[in-house]
Amino acid sequence: QVQLVESGGGLVQPGGSLRLSCTVSGLQLDPYSIGWFRRAPGKEREAVLCISNSEGSVVYADSVNGRFTISRDNAKNTVYLEMDSLKLEDTAVYYCATGWAYCSSYENMYTYWGRGTPVTVSS
Numbered sequence: 001q002v003q004l005v006e007s008g009g010g011l012v013q014p015g016g017s018l019r020l021s022c023t024v025s026g027l028q029l030d031p032y033s034i035g036w037f038r039r040a041p042g043k044e045r046e047a048v049l050c051i052s053n054s055e056g057s058v059v060y061a062d063s064v065n066g067r068f069t070i071s072r073d074n075a076k077n078t079v080y081l082e083m084d085s086l087k088l089e090d091t092a093v094y095y096c097a098t099g100w101a102y103c104s105s106y107e108n109m110y111t112y113w114g115r116g117t118p119v120t121v122s123s
Contacts, residue, residue: 001026002024002025002026002027002111003024003025003026003112003114004022004024004097004098004112004113004114005022005025005114006020006021006022006094006095006096006114006117007020007021007023007117008020008021008117009093009094009117009119010118010119010120011120011122012086012119012120012121013086013121013122013123014086014087014088014121014122014123015086016086016121017083018083018086018119019080019081019083020036020080020081020083020094020096020119021078021079021080021081022034022036022079022080022081022096022114023076023077023078024077024078024098024112025077027077027098027112028077029072029074029077029078029079029098030053030074031053032052032099032101033050033051033052033053033098033100033101033103034050034051034052034070034072034079034096034097034098035048035049035050035096035097035098035104035110036048036050036070036081036094036095036096036097037094037095037097037107038061038090038092038093038094038119039092039093039095039116040089040091040092041091041092043092045095045107046060046061046105047060047061047104047105047106047107048060048061048064048081048094049061049068049069049081050070050103050104050105051070051071051072051079051103052101052102053101054101055102057069057070057071058103060105063087063089064083067083067084067085067086068081068082068083068084069081069082070082079096081094081096083119086119087121088121089121090119090121091119091120091121092118092119093118093119094116094117094118094119095113095114095115095116096114097110097111097113097114098112099111099112
């Protein structure tokens with residue numbers, strides 16, 4: 001059974017940093033892409049970043065460009081989302097997803113999803 005577990009969310013002040021982790025079990029992560037998505041209160045879920053072997057890092061949300069970084073540790077079957085200079089509008093539940101080899105902003109391209117980890121940016 002494939003499981004994705006996000007961790008690292010929490011409450012942070014504007015300008016602060018957080019590092020989210022997505023640990024995968026039941027699937028060897030190496031050949032697959034991992035996408036990070038988020039759902040802000042009252043909004044639809046949106047693609048944030050993705051990483052794949054063929055494309056490297058792909059940014060989908062322009063608002064995070066230069067502030068968020070995605071990386072992977074295949075030995076640990078884990079992908080990270082480093083979030084710096086956090087803004088109020090980054091408040092959301094963050095999800096990771098996988099299941100195919102390429103990056104996409106379309107949710108239905110990903111087979112497996114985590115349950116999400118909440119990030120709250122507030123002073």
